[in-house]
Amino acid sequence: MDVSGKSAIVTGGASGLGAATAAVLAAAGAKVALFDRDLDKAHAHAGAIGGMAVACDVTDEVSVDAALDQVAEAQGAPRIAVNCAGIVSGSRIVGRNGPFDMSVFRKTIEVNLIGTFCIMSRVAARMAVLDPLEDGERGVIVNTASIAAFEGQIGQAAYSASKGGVAALTLPAAREFVKAGIRVMCIAPGVFETPMVSQGLSDEIREALIAKCQFPARLGRPEEYGNLVLSICGNSMLNGEVIRLDGAQRLEPR
Template structure:
């Protein structure tokens, strides 16, 4: 699907992978709306490329509906939807203090998995009502998984479970939406330089970098954005999860 002159929405776009993706799509000619629970961050991010920033809680159906409606009013109906909103919370299934805190586990699942499903389902419903373009395409949805979905380490139970769910959504959603001309893809990034890494000590940071074989560094957010662009533009990319990890495979811990 072409990107130029199409509307796009990107969740989690106030920072990190979402922010970089929004900018890449805007540079490719899309009219981009940044959605984030951090309204000030969404607005600031969008202002850097002339887009629109809106507050959106991906776990709240009414918040998502309102944000998508406002985005459509400003930019037209979105044919591109990228879900990058997510959080990380560590913890063993059974730690020194006992079983994993259920509220924390539920919050990670709610934002990373249910939030992705919430935005995807509402965006797809709107796309299905649009006129098809070349090759019967009406829209493209790209969700963000993680290599933790398959390489989950000790202490990543909540995060790995949430991202495993996102990856597992990909094929059934792509199969269901095929009749409507909507493609669904998932990107599973490895270790990327995002705000999630800002609090790490230098020794932990260096240890993580050593695990990425080539290139021997953390991924750059704009590289994730370029992968999103490639998936949107290639009509054969559908129903799969693509690893973006520099040949990284995580050890048990």
């Protein structure tokens, strides 16, 4: 799919991977809507890239439907949807103070997994009734997992479970949407230079993370994620797959 002139939504679009992806898509000519709970920050970034900001709680289907209605009215029904909204939680299943806080586990699953599913199901329903493009394609959905889905470290149980669920959604969703002409892909990034990952990291921890990278020997750049999203949109043979974007990084137990 040529993204130029196409309506696109990016959840978590005000910062990190979402902000970079929104910028890459906008630079390629897409009409981009940034979905985020931080509307002020979303407005600032949308203004910088020529997009629109939309308040949205991805875990609330009423909020998602209202946001999609707003986008459809302003720039047309989305042909492209990228799920970047997510949170990180870190704690042992059984720690010094006892079992894992279940409210934290539920919140992590709700935002990372249920939020992704909520956006995917509702945007796919709208894509399915659009006129087909070349190859019969009607839309592209790109979800964000993590290499923690496959090599979760000690203390990442909740996060790994949520991202493992996102990865597992990829193939069944792609198979279901075949007749509608909607592709579903998933990117599993390694450690990237985003506020969610790097805030509060000491120089020592940062260097330890970089040491785990193979090549290139650095953390990922958010625009590299955005460039992969753009490549996925442009290559119709990419469907039903999880792509690791990690410079051959593999996580150790801790």
